[in-house]
Amino acid sequence: MKINWFPGHMNKALRDISENLKKVDVVTYVLDARIPLSSVNPSLDRLTQNKPVLYVVNKIDMADEKKVKAFLPQFRSERSDYVLFNSTLLGKSEVILNKIKALAKEKIEKYAKKGVKASIRTMVVGIPNCGKSTLVNNLCKKAKTVTGDKAGVTKRGQWLFVGEGIEIYDTPGTLYPNIENQDVAKKLAYVGSVRDEILDFVELGEEFLQTLKKIYPAETANRYKAAQNLTEIAQLRKFVLSGGELDLERAGKSLIDDFRKGRIGKLTLD
Numbered sequence: 001m002k003i004n005w006f007p008g009h010m011n012k013a014l015r016d017i018s019e020n021l022k023k024v025d026v027v028t029y030v031l032d033a034r035i036p037l038s039s040v041n042p043s044l045d046r047l048t049q050n051k052p053v054l055y056v057v058n059k060i061d062m063a064d065e066k067k068v069k070a071f072l073p074q075f076r077s078e079r080s081d082y083v084l085f086n087s088t089l090l091g092k093s094e095v096i097l098n099k100i101k102a103l104a105k106e107k108i109e110k111y112a113k114k115g116v117k118a119s120i121r122t123m124v125v126g127i128p129n130c131g132k133s134t135l136v137n138n139l140c141k142k143a144k145t146v147t148g149d150k151a152g153v154t155k156r157g158q159w160l161f162v163g164e165g166i167e168i169y170d171t172p173g174t175l176y177p178n179i180e181n182q183d184v185a186k187k188l189a190y191v192g193s194v195r196d197e198i199l200d201f202v203e204l205g206e207e208f209l210q211t212l213k214k215i216y217p218a219e220t221a222n223r224y225k226a227a228q229n230l231t232e233i234a235q236l237r238k239f240v241l242s243g244g245e246l247d248l249e250r251a252g253k254s255l256i257d258d259f260r261k262g263r264i265g266k267l268t269l270d
Contacts, residue, residue, distance in 0.1 A: 205252020
């Protein structure tokens with residue numbers, strides 16, 4: 001199974017991002033803490049390379065924080081910073097707004113010398129289902145955008161006023177054409193950044209289980225006992241079709257759903 005998903009609206013979204021970047025002071029780049037490196041989109045990197053960037057490592061409540069922290073130094077430089085975040089917690093957005101202002105310090109000071117308060121604009125970008133829209137709603141302190149636990153909910157960009165002189169441009173989640181690294185593609189599929197309807201959950205579930213056994217053996221054994229493969233998972237959970245055959249697709253989907261819902265533990269796959 002080769003995983004590649006780049007529908008037409010994503011190509012349109014990348015063009016829209018490119019056009020609106022001219023109006024932006026800081027890019028807020030949302031990463032998924034369960035796959036912090038694999039959720040970096042090369043297409044977005046190329047577009048945003050000339051702008052200050054705040055990396056919001058989201059869903060940290062579901063991730064292996066110790067492992068994530070080992071990756072963090074590469075996200076900080078003179079023109080970039082990061083913050084660990086759980087965007088589902090309301091009222092916790094002040095740290096992000098302060099970091100956006102810090103990255104826009106030059107503009108703020110320039111306007112202050114003229115006796116004017118600068119208006120700061122940021123664009124929120126990231127892969128599908130990384131929690132961008134939930135983060136935007138958190139920053140706005142109310143539901144401004146539609147959210148969901150599947151890829152492709154946000155279809156078009158929109159400007160929103162946060163307050164404190166900050167505006168946000170919320171963008172659709174975007175992948176990139178021709179994902180050559182299939183290890184990365186599988187991780188994107190595991191977290192729900194690829195549309196489920198195009199996936200083979202028997203193959204994906206089997207590969208996920210083998211990966212899990214290697215990097216988190218204790219958590220795997222705690223959740224799935226001595227099961228070594230998808231067939232044994234189906235037996236363990238009594239997933240049987242009407243004719244008595246084991247339902248391997250349901251077993252695969254249940255494995256991936258366990259991971260997405262945090263039932264296995266706090267995991268990071270990169």
